[in-house]
Amino acid sequence: MVGTFMNLTFPQILDGQRIGEEMLVALRDKAESFLVRTGRKPKLALLRIGENPASALYMRRKCAVAEKIGIECTASVFPIGTPLESVEEKISQWNNSPSVDAIMVQAPLPSAEYQRSVFNAIDPKKDVDGFHPVNVGKLACEDSSGFVPCTPKGILRLLHAHDIPLAGRHVVIIGRSSIVGRPLGLLLQSRTVNATVTICHSRSQNLASITRAADILVVAAGRAKLVTADMVKNGIVVVDVGQNRDESGLLCGDVDFRSVAPRCMYITPVPGGVGPMTVAMLMENVIQACEHE
Numbered sequence: 581m582v583g584t585f586m587n588l589t590f591p592q593i594l595d596g597q598r599i600g601e602e603m604l605v606a607l608r609d610k611a612e613s614f615l616v617r618t619g620r621k622p623k624l625a626l627l628r629i630g631e632n633p634a635s636a637l638y639m640r641r642k643c644a645v646a647e648k649i650g651i652e653c654t655a656s657v658f659p660i661g662t663p664l665e666s667v668e669e670k671i672s673q674w675n676n677s678p679s680v681d682a683i684m685v686q687a688p689l690p691s692a693e694y695q696r697s698v699f700n701a702i703d704p705k706k707d708v709d710g711f712h713p714v715n716v717g718k719l720a721c722e723d724s725s726g727f728v729p730c731t732p733k734g735i736l737r738l739l740h741a742h743d744i745p746l747a748g749r750h751v752v753i754i755g756r757s758s759i760v761g762r763p764l765g766l767l768l769q770s771r772t773v774n775a776t777v778t779i780c781h782s783r784s785q786n787l788a789s790i791t792r793a794a795d796i797l798v799v800a801a802g803r804a805k806l807v808t809a810d811m812v813k814n815g816i817v818v819v820d821v822g823q824n825r826d827e828s829g830l831l832c833g834d835v836d837f838r839s840v841a842p843r844c845m846y847i848t849p850v851p852g853g854v855g856p857m858t859v860a861m862l863m864e865n866v867i868q869a870c871e872h873e
């Protein structure tokens with residue numbers, strides 16, 4: 581799996597597990613300072629609709645990490661078919677509660693329209709996922725007072741933590757979702773990062789010819805083994821956001837790690853790459869929300 585390129589040994593692993601854990605240690609101190617200052621813990625409210633096992637697992641994990649670093653959690657689970665008004669009512673209670681600092685709603689929700697209405701109901705100052713239009717707009721305007729979505733923020737932090745230069749580099753992103761690809765494109769092309777960004781999606785033609793031109797490739801398509809060795813150049817940095825199940829039910833990314841890794845300078849593993857960074861960034865955003873106190 582390890583090769584050489586320009587006298588360097590590669591690939592090197594972008595270790596989201598280690599970086600994420602280091603960040604959580606610092607965040608635990610901040611949660612503790614908040615407790616000393618205010619007499620209460622930071623509080624994150626989470627909401628889910630339906631019993632999708634993956635969503636339930638992600639929510640439990642987020643709560644477990646939060647509680648480990650001194651953030652209190654409260655969770656509401658509504659059955660499928662719950663009228664929008666009932667969910668909006670719950671969010672309104674949390675918006676108006678001085679003891680709730682942060683709100684996150686676990687996607688997916690029953691429909692795109694329902695999801696948009698629920699995200700729009702969250703007070704932008706408590707919207708730690710950064711999906712409210714106010715926060716989306718702030719990201720687009722490079723206004724750093726908003727919340728940045730956790731996965732793109734975590735990807736950027738992971739690249740920075742490994743001193744991977746981004747200014748002037750060509751980053752190709754596969755996927756244009758509002759959760760990953762689109763906000764990541766905005767972050768990378770900002771005047772603080774200065775990357776050159778190409779975003780591909782399911783209607784892009786000649787995907788391989790675009791990915792072969794990438795210095796850095798981020799894959800967030802949700803398609804197991806979409807990216808194969810012939811689609812990347814030697815010395816590339818690959819960030820695999822995908823979380824899929826392979827034929828044996830094991831977690832795997834969107835990249836065929838076995839064939840692609842030997843061509844990479846750096847690559848994220850799945851699991852242990854982007855996932856832990858996303859959770860750490862959620863905790864960072866909760867601490868950021870407390871600064872409105």
Ligand code: NAD
Pocket residue numbers: 731754755756757758759760761780781782783784787800801802803806821822823824854855856858859
């Ligand atoms: P999504 O379904 O909302 O978007 C997928 C995007 O990929 C779309 O823009 C689509 O056009 C594009 N796409 C799909 N097939 C393609 C193809 N063959 N060629 C080119 N583009 C293609 O998904 P999402 O919410 O952005 O999530 C993507 C993946 O990332 C999923 O596997 C999800 O589980 C994972 N994810 C992981 C984390 C994490 O923290 N690790 C966070 C969010 C999402």
